[in-house]
Amino acid sequence: MNEFDLISRYFNWGKSVELGVGDDCALVFFNKNTKLATTVDTLIKGVHFPEDTSAQDIAYKSLAVSLSDLAAMGATPLYFTLALTLPSVDKRWLKNFSESLKILAKQYNISLIGGDTSKGSLSITINATGIIEKPRALLRSGAQVGDSVFVSNTLGDAALAWQQIQNHKTPSTALLKQFNRPDPQIKLAQLLLGVANSCIDISDGLQQDLSHILSRSKIGANINLMTLPLSTEVAQYITDTQDWCVVLSGGDDYELCFTVPDTRINSVKTIEKNLCIKLTKVGVITKEKGLRIKGLNKTCKSYKHF
Amino acid sequence: MNEFDLISRYFNWGKSVELGVGDDCALVFFNKNTKLATTVDTLIKGVHFPEDTSAQDIAYKSLAVSLSDLAAMGATPLYFTLALTLPSVDKRWLKNFSESLKILAKQYNISLIGGDTSKGSLSITINATGIIEKPRALLRSGAQVGDSVFVSNTLGDAALAWQQIQNHKTPSTALLKQFNRPDPQIKLAQLLLGVANSCIDISDGLQQDLSHILSRSKIGANINLMTLPLSTEVAQYITDTQDWCVVLSGGDDYELCFTVPDTRINSVKTIEKNLCIKLTKVGVITKEKGLRIKGLNKTCKSYKHF
Numbered sequence: 001m002n003e004f005d006l007i008s009r010y011f012n013w014g015k016s017v018e019l020g021v022g023d024d025c026a027l028v029f030f031n032k033n034t035k036l037a038t039t040v041d042t043l044i045k046g047v048h049f050p051e052d053t054s055a056q057d058i059a060y061k062s063l064a065v066s067l068s069d070l071a072a073m074g075a076t077p078l079y080f081t082l083a084l085t086l087p088s089v090d091k092r093w094l095k096n097f098s099e100s101l102k103i104l105a106k107q108y109n110i111s112l113i114g115g116d117t118s119k120g121s122l123s124i125t126i127n128a129t130g131i132i133e134k135p136r137a138l139l140r141s142g143a144q145v146g147d148s149v150f151v152s153n154t155l156g157d158a159a160l161a162w163q164q165i166q167n168h169k170t171p172s173t174a175l176l177k178q179f180n181r182p183d184p185q186i187k188l189a190q191l192l193l194g195v196a197n198s199c200i201d202i203s204d205g206l207q208q209d210l211s212h213i214l215s216r217s218k219i220g221a222n223i224n225l226m227t228l229p230l231s232t233e234v235a236q237y238i239t240d241t242q243d244w245c246v247v248l249s250g251g252d253d254y255e256l257c258f259t260v261p262d263t264r265i266n267s268v269k270t271i272e273k274n275l276c277i278k279l280t281k282v283g284v285i286t287k288e289k290g291l292r293i294k295g296l297n298k299t300c301k302s303y304k305h306f
Numbered sequence: 307m308n309e310f311d312l313i314s315r316y317f318n319w320g321k322s323v324e325l326g327v328g329d330d331c332a333l334v335f336f337n338k339n340t341k342l343a344t345t346v347d348t349l350i351k352g353v354h355f356p357e358d359t360s361a362q363d364i365a366y367k368s369l370a371v372s373l374s375d376l377a378a379m380g381a382t383p384l385y386f387t388l389a390l391t392l393p394s395v396d397k398r399w400l401k402n403f404s405e406s407l408k409i410l411a412k413q414y415n416i417s418l419i420g421g422d423t424s425k426g427s428l429s430i431t432i433n434a435t436g437i438i439e440k441p442r443a444l445l446r447s448g449a450q451v452g453d454s455v456f457v458s459n460t461l462g463d464a465a466l467a468w469q470q471i472q473n474h475k476t477p478s479t480a481l482l483k484q485f486n487r488p489d490p491q492i493k494l495a496q497l498l499l500g501v502a503n504s505c506i507d508i509s510d511g512l513q514q515d516l517s518h519i520l521s522r523s524k525i526g527a528n529i530n531l532m533t534l535p536l537s538t539e540v541a542q543y544i545t546d547t548q549d550w551c552v553v554l555s556g557g558d559d560y561e562l563c564f565t566v567p568d569t570r571i572n573s574v575k576t577i578e579k580n581l582c583i584k585l586t587k588v589g590v591i592t593k594e595k596g597l598r599i600k601g602l603n604k605t606c607k608s609y610k611h612f
Contacts, residue, residue, distance in 0.1 A: 120429065123391065306425055
């Protein structure tokens with residue numbers, strides 16, 4: 001059973017909100033033009049980050065993955081709570097953790113408003129809330145036939161770093177940066193409000209996350225491997241191994257995947273220029289359901305939470 | 307270092323909200339008369355509940371303790387998120403857990419809006435949000451010299467159950483009910499808005515939780531052991547052992563401790579009658595700082611999270 005089956009089977013009974021379990025964030029409606037987007041993520045030592053990860057990197061990533069969920073909805077970060085489970089009180093670790101968290105929180109203008117600490121194996125749960133003051137949020141469910149599928153920056157860097165770590169190799173600084181300190185695409189997402197028809201952040205890999213857009217929008221997509229944006233290192237790795245799965249299902253990218261109708265493609269080009277960010281068209285939305293990946297001659301297993 | 311030192315030392319840098327780290331809930335201001343109260347709590351197997359606790363009881367208590375924090379502020383429950391860490395997918399356990407959670411959520415009209423599941427040692431983090439539509443919330447900081455100190459129902463039942471479990475005895479049904487299925491005092495709290503000057507829920511024991519009111523309100527209190535409301539079982543235990551610490555610092559009561567000025571004592575009597583609840587005066591607020599407990603001739607160690 002994967003996480004999505006588990007949630008939809010046992011916990012899909014939220015009702016009195018605009019959008020409950022099943023998108024990057026839940027949306028709570030306050031008035032016509034004000035919605036709160038809220039998201040929760042847990043990071044566990046040895047599962048989501050290697051045991052020797054620094055306190056600074058753990059703090060950064062814990063908040064960054066929640067900010068990335070807010071970004072996926074086009075929300076402006078407001079506040080978060082922190083539930084921290086620690087094996088013991090290590091003052092140096094706590095100082096490093098809290099300082100790093102504070103720096104990232106300041107950068108994205110999000111306030112720590114409450115928390116809970118418990119004794120146990122190291123785990124960090126962050127519940128982050130943002131605000132959307134436009135009539136529409138970015139949802140997974142809005143993709144339309146004919147939309148172009150875009151992704152931001154490059155894919156597969158974090159997954160390649162994680163693979164190298166597991167094989168006792170030391171990843172390059174650039175790959176490690178993507179793995180430990182992904183940039184949440186908050187600015188990009190806010191500019192995509194009113195431009196993109198649908199959006200998701202790529203946490204479990206493009207294949208699985210784009211499939212969430214497809215199933216929620218009840219449409220399909222063709223994408224082309226040759227168009228996927230890759231860093232030099234990931235491109236070299238693929239040349240050597242032909243292992244596209246690191247890009248398609250490795251996860252941990254925290255880039256955005258979004259779909260845009262032809263009439264608004266020019267806006268994407270303007271955003272790309274203004275933010276100095278790479279936005280690459282990787283495919284199109286089709287009436288025929290399912291995801292077809294041109295150039296892929298094997299199956300990539302998607303990340304399973306259990 | 308206790309939890310409170312840890313939080314105030316490392317995580318007390320939230321700024322842009324009305325009330326950040328340091329009360330039962332954080333308050334976020336939306337407009338003059340609308341505030342959101344938000345709280346997060348983690349329950350860990352073996353720390354917060356015995357290993358053989360049923361899935362139903364774990365679910366109940368996980369949500370009830372968060373509802374109790376909302377009650378302490380006088381908030382009406384709105385929605386919550388669930389971060390669930392599980393060692394494996396046990397369908398029967400999940401069914402029992404989710405059904406029990408759903409029943410309690412329905413009872414208090416709170417919606418599950420989002421979640422995250424991870425693989426690891428069993429732990430449950432709930433972030434609950436409520437709304438306060440009156441100008442003032444119930445805070446720890448509002449107690450005034452001369453206020454009467456009240457507590458709801460009886461104290462020490464859950465702590466006595468926990469002590470018996472640790473000594474391999476089987477607690478009575480009544481004690482176990484208080485330990486596994488405490489009633490969050492949502493209704494009481496809402497009626498106390500405008501009546502009580504300050505309020506807290508008793509999760510760490512009366513001694514520690516009343517002390518939070520005293521330090522935040524910069525005043526003191528005299529309480530009298532002989533006035534503390536006890537169930538027959540706890541009264542018998544104290545007669546046998548003279549161990550008042552089970553009542554003063556055992557924790558897990560989830561009753562409310564609140565302070566009321568003389569001018570509004572009649573309202574307390576009306577609430578008591580209307581809700582069929584026991585509300586007992588246990589002491590008074592004094593100008594002299596600190597907590598003095600008449601009749602106590604030993605020191606009770608407060609619950610420490612680490």
